[in-house]
Each structure stands twice: as C-alpha cells, then as structure tokens.
Amino acid sequence: MRERNGGAIDLAGRAAQLLGAELVEARPLAGGDLSPVVALFLADGRKAVAKGGPAPQVEARMLAALRAAGARVPCVLAVCEDLLVMEMLPDQGALRxxxxxxxxxxxxxxxxxxxxxxxxxxxxxxxxxxxxxxxxxxxxxxxxxxxxxxxxxxxxxxxxxxxxxxxxxxxxxxxxxxxxxxxxxxxxxxxxxxxxxxxxxxxxxxxxxxxxxxxxxxxxxxxxxxxxxxxxxxxxxxxxxxxxxxxxxxxxxxxxxxxxxxxxxxxxxxxxxxxxxxxxxxxx
CATH class of the missing domain: 3.90.1200.10 (Aminoglycoside phosphotransferase (APH), C-terminal lobe)
Structure with missing residues (x-):
C-alpha cells in the first residue's frame, strides 16, 4: 500500500475495516477543506470514498432521502459515528x-x-x-x-x-x-x-x-x-x-x-x- 498521508491512511484503514476488505491504496481527494475525504482502492477490486466529519450518520440519512426522491447520489456502503463510506462516482471533467x-x-x-x-x-x-x-x-x-x-x-x-x-x-x-x-x-x-x-x-x-x-x-x-x-x-x-x-x-x-x-x-x-x-x- 502506498502511503501518501498519515491521517488519510488512518481514515482509509478504518473504512476498509468497516467494509471487511483489504486496503491496497488510499488517495486524499481534493475538496476536503472541512472534512477529510479519501479514495479507497480495495484488494477485491472495489473502489469507495471515505469521509470523516462532524455528523456522518446525519449525512447518510440525507443521502438516503435524496436517493429516495430520485437524486443521483452515492450509495452509502457503511457508516459509524465519525466515518461515512460511500460508492465512488465517476468524476472526470466538467458538465457540458x-x-x-x-x-x-x-x-x-x-x-x-x-x-x-x-x-x-x-x-x-x-x-x-x-x-x-x-x-x-x-x-x-x-x-x-x-x-x-x-x-x-x-x-x-x-x-x-x-x-x-x-x-x-x-x-x-x-x-x-x-x-x-x-x-x-x-x-x-x-x-x-x-x-x-x-x-x-x-x-x-x-x-x-x-x-x-x-x-x-x-x-x-x-x-x-x-x-x-x-x-x-x-x-x-x-x-x-x-x-x-x-x-x-x-x-x-x-x-x-x-x-x-x-x-x-x-x-x-x-x-x-x-x-x-x-x-x-x-x-x-
């Protein structure tokens, strides 16, 4: 596993444990000014996003409500008191x-x-x-x-x-x-x-x-x-x-x-x- 940031690796490791998977690589993502956000690459081929912050369980409930209303939002894969793990959506370029x-x-x-x-x-x-x-x-x-x-x-x-x-x-x-x-x-x-x-x-x-x-x-x-x-x-x-x-x-x-x-x-x-x-x- 390539370690790019100690805090990110700790977040990623805990997220992988929640998913019951082995972590291969973790990459801090841009935009985590208020909450740490890390891309996870797992040994079973899955990709996910882990996010810390003040209220991950509240955010998970918001994502569920948005999804029920028809929004395209990440699926919640796991959540605990201080960590949210989500589906990784494609993110390449800007909207046309x-x-x-x-x-x-x-x-x-x-x-x-x-x-x-x-x-x-x-x-x-x-x-x-x-x-x-x-x-x-x-x-x-x-x-x-x-x-x-x-x-x-x-x-x-x-x-x-x-x-x-x-x-x-x-x-x-x-x-x-x-x-x-x-x-x-x-x-x-x-x-x-x-x-x-x-x-x-x-x-x-x-x-x-x-x-x-x-x-x-x-x-x-x-x-x-x-x-x-x-x-x-x-x-x-x-x-x-x-x-x-x-x-x-x-x-x-x-x-x-x-x-x-x-x-x-x-x-x-x-x-x-x-x-x-x-x-x-x-x-x-």
Missing part, C-alpha cells in the same frame, strides 16, 4: 450542455418528489429533524411552520453575532422584512442544501451525481441560488428545470446571503463585501 440538462431535470424531480424523510412533520414542514454543520459552523435545522421564520431564525440571524455591527444591523433589518419577500408556505422541497459546482460530478460531460449534501426541506429556489452564487449554469439547466415564479431575483439574493454568511464564519472578513453587495442589491 447535456449534463446541465440532466441536472436541471433531476433537481426539478427531487424538489417535486412526494416522498418525505422519516420524522417529517407536515405541521412544521420547513427544516430537518437534526442539526448539521459545515466544519465548525453549526447549521440549526429545527423545523418551523412557516418559511420566512425558518429563513430568518435558522439561516440569517445566527450569523449576526459574527458580523461587524453595521452588517449585523442590516441582516436583522432584512430578517424582519422577510414575510414581504418570501412565500409563507412554499411547497416543502427536499433540498441538497450545498449545491455549488464543486459538489456536482461529471463524466464525459454528463451528470454522474451530486455529493456532500446539507439537506433540509424548504423553497426549492434555495438550491438554484447556491448554484448561481459562484458562476452561471449553462442555459440548458434552467430550460430543463423550468420557469420560476415572479420575484425570483429578489428571493435569489436573499437565499444567497446564507452561504455568504457561512463563508464569513469559515474564511473570514474577506467575504464581508459579498454580504454587503447582496444587501445593497436588496436595498437594505
């Missing part, structure tokens, strides 16, 4: 037009799926039954009955203590006005929750699948907002997903604020400008 169309069609289907995860409460449909985390940043998910309250209390306001006073005041002001901009009761769509292009895998330009969810139930436009935050999907994506209700431009800026606020907490004040720009766009 047909792949973007596949992503739009898949996401529309997931957002419209009637299936619900265990514990879903129709009286409080927005959120998830368990909190999650991006590395050290807690993601509160306790369900609420109306969507603007969820977005204010679970997504925007928890960031205020970590912002300069002027930005925090603007976030607080926007949170108070959310009922004017967001639907009170959108259809509760199952969200991927962290759908940026780095979590979309392709092979030969076609869609392999999506990884690293931070799922909960909410307005499906949240996933679209995240996908547009650091770039623009191919036009085939929107054509396949379908039209959005009027006012989506304002909602997109509101929904993009949350990942911007998470980036402030993870990576520092360099993202204050992104937060301020989105608030400027909203006139707050």
């Amino acid at each position: 037009a047909p792949g973007w169309s596949e992503l739009g069609t898949m996401l529309r289907g997931v957002h419209g799926a009637p299936s619900r995860s265990p514990g879903f409460d129709p009286a409080r449909p927005f959120g998830w039954g368990e909190d999650y985390a991006f590395g050290p940043v807690l993601i509160p998910n306790a369900p609420l009955a109306d969507w603007p309250s969820f977005w204010a209390e679970r997504r925007l306001l928890p960031a205020s203590p970590f912002l300069p006073a002027a930005l925090a005041h603007r976030i607080d002001a926007l949170a108070a006005r959310l009922p004017d901009h967001l639907p009170a009761q959108p259809a509760p769509a199952l969200l991927h929750g962290d759908l940026w292009t780095g979590n979309v895998l392709a092979s030969g330009g076609r869609l392999s699948g999506v990884i690293d969810p931070a799922s909960y139930y909410g307005d499906g436009e949240v996933d679209l907002a995240m996908l547009h935050l650091f770039g623009a999907p191919h036009p085939e994506f929107q054509a396949a997903y379908g039209p959005l209700a009027p006012g989506w431009q304002v909602r997109r800026s509101i929904y993009q604020l949350w990942p911007a606020l998470v980036h402030v907490r993870l990576f520092g004040s360099g993202y204050h400008g992104m937060v301020a720009g989105l608030l400027d766009r909203l006139g707050v």
Whole structure:
C-alpha cells in the first residue's frame, strides 16, 4: 500500500475495516477543506470514498432521502459515528450542455418528489429533524411552520453575532422584512442544501451525481441560488428545470446571503463585501 498521508491512511484503514476488505491504496481527494475525504482502492477490486466529519450518520440519512426522491447520489456502503463510506462516482471533467440538462431535470424531480424523510412533520414542514454543520459552523435545522421564520431564525440571524455591527444591523433589518419577500408556505422541497459546482460530478460531460449534501426541506429556489452564487449554469439547466415564479431575483439574493454568511464564519472578513453587495442589491 502506498502511503501518501498519515491521517488519510488512518481514515482509509478504518473504512476498509468497516467494509471487511483489504486496503491496497488510499488517495486524499481534493475538496476536503472541512472534512477529510479519501479514495479507497480495495484488494477485491472495489473502489469507495471515505469521509470523516462532524455528523456522518446525519449525512447518510440525507443521502438516503435524496436517493429516495430520485437524486443521483452515492450509495452509502457503511457508516459509524465519525466515518461515512460511500460508492465512488465517476468524476472526470466538467458538465457540458447535456449534463446541465440532466441536472436541471433531476433537481426539478427531487424538489417535486412526494416522498418525505422519516420524522417529517407536515405541521412544521420547513427544516430537518437534526442539526448539521459545515466544519465548525453549526447549521440549526429545527423545523418551523412557516418559511420566512425558518429563513430568518435558522439561516440569517445566527450569523449576526459574527458580523461587524453595521452588517449585523442590516441582516436583522432584512430578517424582519422577510414575510414581504418570501412565500409563507412554499411547497416543502427536499433540498441538497450545498449545491455549488464543486459538489456536482461529471463524466464525459454528463451528470454522474451530486455529493456532500446539507439537506433540509424548504423553497426549492434555495438550491438554484447556491448554484448561481459562484458562476452561471449553462442555459440548458434552467430550460430543463423550468420557469420560476415572479420575484425570483429578489428571493435569489436573499437565499444567497446564507452561504455568504457561512463563508464569513469559515474564511473570514474577506467575504464581508459579498454580504454587503447582496444587501445593497436588496436595498437594505
């Protein structure tokens, strides 16, 4: 076995034990900024991915919910308190037009799926039954009955203590006005929750699948907002997903604020400008 990284080898060895297989090689994968991720090559010819992190069992349940709703996500092979082992999806190159169309069609289907995860409460449909985390940043998910309250209390306001006073005041002001901009009761769509292009895998330009969810139930436009935050999907994506209700431009800026606020907490004040720009766009 070729050892490239001691921590990765330890993670890989434990993952191989969970699978009851002999480890031949382990390769740390790119993108593991918040959780260690390792490719496994096993003596029986199988390939898998092992991922550490704060809540592997929660992520496994999110993957199961997404798969039940029709998403292309990795199969969970094994999971324990601090380790998730998954199927390795093909990951070679970027999406081309047909792949973007596949992503739009898949996401529309997931957002419209009637299936619900265990514990879903129709009286409080927005959120998830368990909190999650991006590395050290807690993601509160306790369900609420109306969507603007969820977005204010679970997504925007928890960031205020970590912002300069002027930005925090603007976030607080926007949170108070959310009922004017967001639907009170959108259809509760199952969200991927962290759908940026780095979590979309392709092979030969076609869609392999999506990884690293931070799922909960909410307005499906949240996933679209995240996908547009650091770039623009191919036009085939929107054509396949379908039209959005009027006012989506304002909602997109509101929904993009949350990942911007998470980036402030993870990576520092360099993202204050992104937060301020989105608030400027909203006139707050």
